[in-house]
Amino acid sequence: NAGVTQTPKFQVLKTGQSMTLQCAQDMNHNSMYWYRQDPGMGLRLIYYSASEGTTDKGEVPNGYNVSRLNKREFSLRLESAAPSQTSVYFCASSPDRGPYEQYFGPGTRLTVT
Amino acid sequence: QQQVKQSPQSLIVQKGGISIINCAYENTAFDYFPWYQQFPGKGPALLIAIRPDVSEKKEGRFTISFNKSAKQFSLHIMDSQPGDSATYFCAASSYNQGGKLIFGQGTELSVKP
Numbered sequence: 001n002a003g004v005t006q007t008p009k010f011q012v013l014k015t016g017q018s019m020t021l022q023c024a025q026d027m028n029h030n031s032m033y034w035y036r037q038d039p040g041m042g043l044r045l046i047y048y049s050a051s052e053g054t055t056d057k058g059e060v061p062n063g064y065n066v067s068r069l070n071k072r073e074f075s076l077r078l079e080s081a082a083p084s085q086t087s088v089y090f091c092a093s094s095p096d097r098g099p100y101e102q103y104f105g106p107g108t109r110l111t112v113t
Numbered sequence: 114q115q116q117v118k119q120s121p122q123s124l125i126v127q128k129g130g131i132s133i134i135n136c137a138y139e140n141t142a143f144d145y146f147p148w149y150q151q152f153p154g155k156g157p158a159l160l161i162a163i164r165p166d167v168s169e170k171k172e173g174r175f176t177i178s179f180n181k182s183a184k185q186f187s188l189h190i191m192d193s194q195p196g197d198s199a200t201y202f203c204a205a206s207s208y209n210q211g212g213k214l215i216f217g218q219g220t221e222l223s224v225k226p
């Protein structure tokens with residue numbers, strides 16, 4: 001089992017460019033999450049999907065969109081990248097919403113110039 | 114608004130010593146309190162978690178102490194080892210409020226040999 005996989009591992013964008021971060025899990029989990037990690041800020045939830053077919057905003061959704069393509073895949077899109085979106089992005093999954101362990105992917109380091 | 118406050122931001126401990134990281138929360142609806150461990154270049158991984166119906170949980174050298182009345186919980190690492198050097202995040206969630214994890218800011222622990 002690969003667990004949670006993310007692509008790409010690194011990305012450099014110019015301001016205004018768009019891109020999609022891909023995430024897939026092979027644990028048959030219902031819930032999936034996108035976080036961003038910034039120094040001194042911890043991990044902040046961008047969007048989550050409690051189950052296939054549903055998505056909801058987290059703490060910092062502005063500038064992002066998501067798609068729960070199927071039970072395995074959850075993508076994060078930046079339509080018009082801004083330098084403030086320079087961060088490390090983590091995807092995670094859990095069996096269901098609530099008090100369950102979240103399994104994190106290896107992260108995508110994004111730089112917007 | 115930071116609902117979970119973590120301290121200290123960084124911690125240096127000698128090998129064999131006790132590492133203590135503290136967290137305080139505001140939302141009395143939180144009912145699940147996990148700690149995650151993150152090594153450089155990796156995603157966070159669940160270390161240990163507690164529910165508010167117990168005051169302490171121990172797993173090997175790692176112990177969570179929970180004080181419901183003070184709305185505080187802490188991680189104690191006994192006999193700290195260089196391999197424990199990592200960033201530690203506390204978190205909290207409420208099942209009735211969607212089960213989303215709210216993370217603290219993180220503590221960078223360095224255990225010196």
